[in-house]
Amino acid sequence: xxxxxxxxxxxxxxxxxxxxxxxxxxxxxxxxxxxxxxxxxxxxxxxxxxxxxxxxxxxxxxxxxxxxxxxxxxxxxxxxxxxxxxxxxxxxxxxxxxxxxxxxxxxxxxxxxxxxxxxxxxxxxxxxxxxxxxxxxxxxxxxxxxxxxxxxxxxxxxxxxxxxxxxxxxxxxxxxxxxxxxxxxxxxxxxxxxxxxxxxxxxxxxxxxxxxxxxxxxxxxxxxxxxxxxxxxxxxxxxxxxxxxxxxxxxxxxxxxxxxxxxxxxxxxxxxxxxxxxxxxxxxxxxxxxxxxxxxxxxxxxxxxxxxxxxxxxxxxxxxxxxxxxxxxxxxxx
Amino acid sequence: xxxxxxxxxxxxxxxxxxxxxxxxxxxxxxxxxxxxxxxxxxxxxxxxxxxxxxxxxxxxxxxxxxxxxxxxxxxxxxxxxxxxxxxxxxxxxxxxxxxxxxxxxxxxxxxxxxxxxxxxxxxxxxxxxxxxxxxxxxxxxxxxxxxxxxxxxxxxxxxxxxxxxxxxxxxxxxxxxxxxxxxxxxxxxxxxxxxxxxxxxxxxxxxxxxxxxxxxxxxxxxxxxxxxxxxxxxxxxxxxxxxxxxxxxxxxxxxxxxxxxxxxxxxxxxxxxxxxxxxxxxxxxxxxxxxxxxxxxxxxxxxxxxxxxxxxxxxxxxxxxxxxxxxxxxxxxxxxxxxxxxxxxxxxxxxxxxxxxxxxxxxxxxxxxxxxxxxxxxxxxxxxxxxxxxxxxxxxxxxxxxxxxxxxxxxxxxxxxxxxxxxxxxxxxxxxxxxxxxxxxxxxxxxxxxxxxxxxxxxxxxxxxxxxxxxxxxxxxxxxxxxxxxxxxxxxxxxxxxxxxxxxxxxx
Numbered sequence: 005x006x007x008x009x010x011x012x013x014x015x016x017x018x019x020x021x022x023x024x025x026x027x028x029x030x031x032x033x034x035x036x037x038x039x040x041x042x043x044x045x046x047x048x049x050x051x052x053x054x055x056x057x058x059x060x061x062x063x064x065x066x067x068x069x070x071x072x073x074x075x076x077x078x079x080x081x082x083x084x085x086x087x088x089x090x091x092x093x094x095x096x097x098x099x100x101x102x103x104x105x106x107x108x109x110x111x112x113x114x115x116x117x118x119x120x121x122x123x124x125x126x127x128x129x130x131x132x133x134x135x136x137x138x139x140x141x142x143x144x145x146x147x148x149x150x151x152x153x154x155x156x157x158x159x160x161x162x163x164x165x166x167x168x169x170x171x172x173x174x175x176x177x178x179x180x181x182x183x184x185x186x187x188x189x190x191x192x193x194x195x196x197x198x199x200x201x202x203x204x205x206x207x208x209x210x211x212x213x214x215x216x217x218x219x220x221x222x223x224x225x226x227x228x229x230x231x232x233x234x235x236x237x238x239x240x241x242x243x244x245x246x247x248x249x250x251x252x253x254x255x256x257x258x259x260x261x262x263x264x265x266x267x268x269x270x271x272x273x274x275x276x277x278x279x280x281x282x283x284x285x286x287x288x289x290x291x292x293x294x295x296x297x298x299x300x301x302x303x304x305x306x307x308x309x310x311x312x313x314x315x316x317x318x319x320x321x322x323x324x325x326x327x328x329x330x331x332x333x334x335x336x337x338x
Numbered sequence: 339x340x341x342x343x344x345x346x347x348x349x350x351x352x353x354x355x356x357x358x359x360x361x362x363x364x365x366x367x368x369x370x371x372x373x374x375x376x377x378x379x380x381x382x383x384x385x386x387x388x389x390x391x392x393x394x395x396x397x398x399x400x401x402x403x404x405x406x407x408x409x410x411x412x413x414x415x416x417x418x419x420x421x422x423x424x425x426x427x428x429x430x431x432x433x434x435x436x437x438x439x440x441x442x443x444x445x446x447x448x449x450x451x452x453x454x455x456x457x458x459x460x461x462x463x464x465x466x467x468x469x470x471x472x473x474x475x476x477x478x479x480x481x482x483x484x485x486x487x488x489x490x491x492x493x494x495x496x497x498x499x500x501x502x503x504x505x506x507x508x509x510x511x512x513x514x515x516x517x518x519x520x521x522x523x524x525x526x527x528x529x530x531x532x533x534x535x536x537x538x539x540x541x542x543x544x545x546x547x548x549x550x551x552x553x554x555x556x557x558x559x560x561x562x563x564x565x566x567x568x569x570x571x572x573x574x575x576x577x578x579x580x581x582x583x584x585x586x587x588x589x590x591x592x593x594x595x596x597x598x599x600x601x602x603x604x605x606x607x608x609x610x611x612x613x614x615x616x617x618x619x620x621x622x623x624x625x626x627x628x629x630x631x632x633x634x635x636x637x638x639x640x641x642x643x644x645x646x647x648x649x650x651x652x653x654x655x656x657x658x659x660x661x662x663x664x665x666x667x668x669x670x671x672x673x674x675x676x677x678x679x680x681x682x683x684x685x686x687x688x689x690x691x692x693x694x695x696x697x698x699x700x701x702x703x704x705x706x707x708x709x710x711x712x713x714x715x716x717x718x719x720x721x722x723x724x725x726x727x728x729x730x731x732x733x734x735x736x737x738x739x740x741x742x743x744x745x746x747x748x749x750x751x752x753x754x755x756x757x758x759x760x761x762x763x764x765x766x767x768x769x770x771x772x773x774x775x776x777x778x779x780x781x782x783x784x785x786x787x788x789x790x791x792x793x794x795x796x797x798x799x800x801x802x803x804x805x806x807x808x809x810x811x812x813x814x815x816x817x818x819x820x821x822x823x824x825x826x827x828x829x830x831x832x833x834x835x836x837x838x839x840x841x842x843x844x845x846x
Binding site: 034035036037038040041043044045046047048051054086087088089094097098153156157160161164167168169170174175283284285286287289293294297300301302 | 376
């Protein structure tokens with residue numbers, strides 16, 4: 005097991021390194037001078053040169069690359085050219101909001117995926133199964149921003165039930181922040197009004213994101229449960245007179261879950277990056293919209309920092325998923 | 339299971355007891371302003387975008403300020419000032435007992451520190467001071483002199499722009515931009531700033547002037563016009579200012595739950611030619627294009643009539659404005675192009691550039707309309723190309739783009755700010771135009787040194803006439819301020835300088 009874990013970690017290092025390298029060189033190949041974007045077109049040429057020197061942009065590209073790797077190895081992500089703040093500090097401010105949204109979207113997606121997928125498998129070939137397959141294709145092709153906008157219109161503008169932007173109402177933020185996730189902080193502070201408010205703000209964006217990714221889960225759960233339902237132990241359970249509900253959830257679904265969990269874990273990591281459109285639609289102050297705004301400003305340190313952060317995060321999650329999977333099912337270790 | 343339920347119930351009761359008091363902020367105590375603008379920095383030495391500067395106009399005060407709703411300059415932190423006969427020295431006397439929001443004194447040293455700091459830090463707006471100011475001399479705690487490199491008539495207007503506002507020398511460093519919460523000298527101070535999300539302003543207890551009408555102003559930042567529009571319809575904001583799409587604004591006008599206001603704006607849009615690049619080095623071609631562009635069509639089709647046509651670079655409503663550019667005349671455009679040898683079989687092939695997001699989502703439609711108008715002559719083939727803003731800046735400063743769309747928002751309210759940056763040999767490359775004309779340079783410098791407004795206006799008239807002949811730019815239209823409010827909001831003033839004064843707004 006130990007060697008397996010070490011191998012997985014060892015394999016992740018070149019993956020992260022490749023991503024870092026691609027991001028670094030792509031940014032340098034793209035047109036658009038970050039110094040000009042920062043200082044504006046009116047900046048005198050000598051000031052531009054001075055700033056380029058200060059940022060090390062006048063050095064040969066390979067020297068810049070080596071310095072970049074050195075800094076990252078020391079945990080230095082640099083300072084944003086837009087705000088002048090350390091990128092890592094900005095990321096730490098934005099990350100909890102994205103994590104919170106992703107967790108809730110995941111809950112929505114998993115709940116829809118498990119129940120709809122399982123019932124569809126149980127009713128193979130019947131209308132509910134057909135509807136599940138149509139749902140998967142239909143929902144997968146939804147443009148996220150369109151779906152979000154529709155929810156905003158119906159539940160925000162027409163019915164006035166739910167807020168449509170941000171993660172809290174005015175003056176409804178937690179008094180003390182521990183995790184940066186409003187729901188968690190509100191619980192720790194015992195601020196139930198803040199908790200209710202932040203949950204209200206989470207409903208529409210997490211449903212938007214959750215529904216869109218639920219399509220993958222519905223298909224996956226359905227396929228796996230169909231497979232397990234046809235296996236001998238299910239037939240045996242039914243022959244023993246076990247209730248259908250128990251057969252379905254305790255026998256079939258339980259045995260179909262391990263491969264589903266693997267995909268769900270990876271999907272969770274990918275979701276963190278994929279939340280961009282939802283964040284933009286709902287003015288959600290997360291890392292996705294942060295990245296988009298910094299790409300517009302050619303904020304090299306912020307863009308590089310965010311992508312490195314993601315790469316490392318995705319690598320860690322995928323290692324964890326692999327290790328858990330290997331622990332549950334020793335056959336995967338070869 | 340039952341045990342677990344009991345435990346949960348106990349926990350809920352325990353937390354329930356510690357339930358905090360409901361927040362005691364009444365609806366009347368705060369106003370929420372929604373916008374799609376961004377805040378880059380609240381350091382006067384660095385701030386150089388609309389919202390950052392506008393927030394600073396509410397947080398800080400300079401030596402002088404504009405009378406709300408007018409372009410008239412009156413004393414701010416200065417009690418009075420004197421200008422030497424040669425126009426090179428400005429002496430200021432400060433009001434008594436001025437304090438920053440943190441209680442530190444606002445004195446002559448603070449001004450010397452602030453002005454020198456801006457020049458030293460070389461931030462984006464620093465040229466406004468560094469090009470003109472020679473040094474600052476402190477006479478005593480309340481008196482100081484600003485010596486200029488050369489006489490510059492609009493200097494007093496620059497002192498009303500945030501770049502000249504004082505910062506606390508005990509808090510701000512002279513070798514680095516400041517990222518913390520600003521120390522205020524104006525009606526409001528920042529209580530909380532969640533970057534990219536919202537800024538909460540509260541009254542500055544040490545402000546020397548009239549206190550702000552509303553105790554708290556919350557500025558909420560939205561990602562795009564759609565997000566702002568939906569939030570407005572959902573009544574999450576009291577005021578939506580900058581920027582809804584023209585169609586959304588028209589929709590809201592019909593909605594009885596909101597009030598709308600339209601006011602003047604000094605914001606202008608123009609076509610820029612790189613006069614060094616072929617075929618735009620030929621002024622006849624530029625002139626032909628000036629005839630071919632139909633501003634009325636752009637204004638009606640793209641902006642639903644919510645902007646007004648502009649025939650010179652100096653906006654309407656400002657002294658010196660002379661609408662000199664040719665009006666739409668397709669026949670004349672065809673005539674000129676034919677005289678240059680272009681025909682249907684041998685059309686003039688050009689590229690028009692635009693930036694898809696910097697000027698809002700109407701920009702692509704503006705570019706397309708101009709392309710169609712040029713092609714309607716039958717003698718031009720126009721290709722459209724776009725680049726994101728950072729790339730766009732890079733392209734125009736390097737002279738890559740021959741013809742492109744640009745906009746201008748003034749730094750100070752004076753015709754000089756609409757002429758010098760566009761037409762002076764030293765400044766026009768930064769606009770991507772590379773225009774140079776000795777006569778124009780002489781006139782522009784002359785106008786800077788004159789103090790009499792009438793004489794200056796005459797000089798600017800001459801410059802505009804030359805500009806119309808050479809056509810290095812085609813001014814297109816002048817913006818308008820559009821604001822949507824809930825019916826219970828009062829005190830919104832759309833002044834000609836486009837300073838949005840939060841401190842005058844209140845709820846009924």
